Amino acid sequence: MFNGSRLTLARKRRQLTKKELAEKARLTALTLTRLEAGETPEPGGDTVRSLAQALNYPAEFFYLCDSEALNSEAVSFRSLSSLTARQRDAALAAGDLAFELHAWVADRFELPAVQLLDLRDEDPIAAAGALRSHWGMGAKPIGHMVKLLESKGVRIFSLAEQHKHVDAFSCWRGDVPYIFLNTFKSAERSRFDAAHELGHLVLHVHGTTNGSRNVETEADRFASAFLINRGDLISHLGRVNSLAQLVSAKSRWGVSVAALARAAFDSGLISDWYYRDLCKQMSSLGYRTAEPQGLEREKSVLWKMLFDELWKDGITKDRIAAELHVPLDEIESLVGELVTQPPPTPTSSGKRPMLKIVS
Incomplete structure (x- = not known):
């Protein structure tokens, strides 16, 4: 059955209004509104093909089950005031697709266990010290921030939004922490963003904060002390x-x-x-x-290891996109800037690989 929520997700990823998409697909605005609301459960094949072409999404995507939408209250948008509604919705929609890609990967690999602490009652600087101690880091500088986070169970994705307003954001989904980094920023800024979002994950667990707290200042103080x-x-x-x-x-x-x-x-x-x-x-x-x-x-160490294992079986990003029924460019925007794909060397394995990152 046609799923209107999937149409909404694809439209938001492409940063289109209902009116704009209706014009591109040569539909009326009313027709599109009814489709997204689920009031037209079985649209004609021509209509679906027009939408798929306008959005550059496979038609099969619109028949998938509901995705668990990422709520803006559950994430840490540092520059929320400077985001347009389109930019915010596109970034949130990227999160929805990242969850599905992560689920696809988690079905095939044993990923690093989550080793974060709940430090919501701690001062940010004390929290940074506590987490460093918990991870056995001492006072030494952090050579590779992304590698460290991945080794401790944080799932890292990229945001290929190509504008400065979405610095980065983070969220918990169940017991799994996620950080999305904007690759538009400098390497130094990206490292600080990663530490800032780590601060949100441990200080403001699942978005639960006292309304009087300045959570962005707290995350900045944590990031500085952690790095x-x-x-x-x-x-x-x-x-x-x-x-x-x-x-x-x-x-x-x-x-x-x-x-x-x-x-x-x-x-x-x-x-x-x-x-x-x-x-x-x-x-x-x-x-x-x-x-x-x-x-x-x-660059990501975890994604490099994942793709190396997949490529041994001849599984490429194109294959992953096809199995998830999403455009290849969505896979690229989530992981493309984090890893460079070498030529695949097909072999046969048959085991569910356990990935371990030495931090």
């Missing part, structure tokens, strides 16, 4: 006397020069007046938009 251990910062950076010193040192912690400056200021390594002067220098040099001595973008 930059204060003792390590003081011992390796010392008193800051120039912007060049920060630019040279930032690679140790894999953060932006602005994030390092703020951490140094919070740790008493920069005076108030000099911090303000450094901020002016960074702005005038364009460091807010173009990071000096930029790092290489982190």
Whole structure:
């Protein structure tokens, strides 16, 4: 039976209004509204083909069961005020498709177990220290943030939205934590975004927060403390006397020069007046938009391992898209920026691989 909610999902992913889609599919707005509302359970084949063509989605997608829609209240949109309704809905719809891709993968692989803590009653800086201790990290810098998170059971997906307003977002679905990273940002910003969203996952579990709390500030404080251990910062950076010193040192912690400056200021390594002067220098040099001595973008270790195993059996992204009845571009936007696909080497396995990431 035709599923109107699937039509709505595809339309939102393509960032189209009902009126726009109706025009592209050469339907009336009333017809489209009735289809999405489920008031026309069995539309004609020509109608379905027109919709499939307009959305570039397989016709079979519209006959799948309901997806469990991701609610905006359950996710952490850092820049919610600057998002348009289309951008927000498209990002949420990407989450729905990510859940289905994850379910497809989880049926075939033993994925890393979730090792997060519930730290909702902790101060953000104390929470960062507690999680570092729980994971046996000590004070050392984090060499590969995405790899670390994946090894601890966080499912990482990309957001190929190609605009700056959706920084990243995170959510819990059942007992599984998800982080969606916008690959439009710099490598340093993406690492901070990942740590910021980790803060949301452990501090604001399942979106449950006290309304008086500034959750974004809390997540920022967590991210800074998690990426930059204060003792390590003081011992390796010392008193800051120039912007060049920060630019040279930032690679140790894999953060932006602005994030390092703020951490140094919070740790008493920069005076108030000099911090303000450094901020002016960074702005005038364009460091807010173009990071000096930029790092290489982190790639997913887990997705690389997954695709390596699938390719041994000749299973490519095209095959996965076909089995999920979604366009290949949706698979690419969820994982394409996280991994580079090598040529498949078909073999026969027959076992359900257990994936272990050494962090």
